[in-house]
Amino acid sequence: MPERIKIGGIGFVSAWPLVEGLASEAGVDLRLEAPSALAPLLKAGEVDAALVPSIDYYRLAADSGERARAPAGRAPSRFVALDVAAIGSRGPVGSARLFGYAEAETIRRVLLDPASRTESVMARLLLARPAPVQPHFVLPEEIGPHPARPPDAELVVGDAALGAARPAAQ
DSSP: OOOOEEEEEEOSGGGHHHHTTTTTSTTEEEEEEOHHHHHHHHHTTSOSEEOOOHHHHHHHHHOHHHHHTSOTTTSOSOOOOOTTOOOOOSSOOSSEEEEESSOGGGOOEEEOOTTOSHHHHHHHHHHOOOOSSOOEEEOHHHHOSSOSSOOSEEEEETHHHHTOOOOOOO
C-alpha cells in the first residue's frame, strides 16, 4: 500500500482555498489546526507538509541545532518553503484585530491570541515604543478565566476576529 502524505492545514476560513478538497484526496491525511500548532507538528515529524506561519518558517529554518537532537527518522533535517501559495493581503484584513481598552500610551498588559504567532509578533512590533514601561504580553492560560485585572488591549485572530466587534471597556 502506498504511503500516505500527512498535511497540516489551517482550520480558518482564510485557508479554505488552500486546503479545500485535500481531505477527500486519495493518499492524503489532512489535519486542520490553529496556525500556531502547525510548526510544532512539522518539527516533530507528525506531518510531512504544513501551511506554517511565516514567522515559524524562519524559526524552523534557524533551529537546526534542535533538529539535530531529534530522534532519528522523526524530524526532517531541513525545511523547504514552497512559494506556491500563501495567506496574505495587500490591504486591511478582518482576521487579525488588536482591540485597545485604554489610551495607547497607557497600555501595559496585552492579551495575545494563542492561535497565531505571526500576529502576536506583529502586535509586539505595533506596540513597541520608547517608554518607561513596555507592555507585558500574556496568553489566556497565564491569566485564567477571571483575571483580577483585565488586559489593556487584546489580539483576536482567525474566524473569531472576522465577526468581532470592539468589546465594551472592561
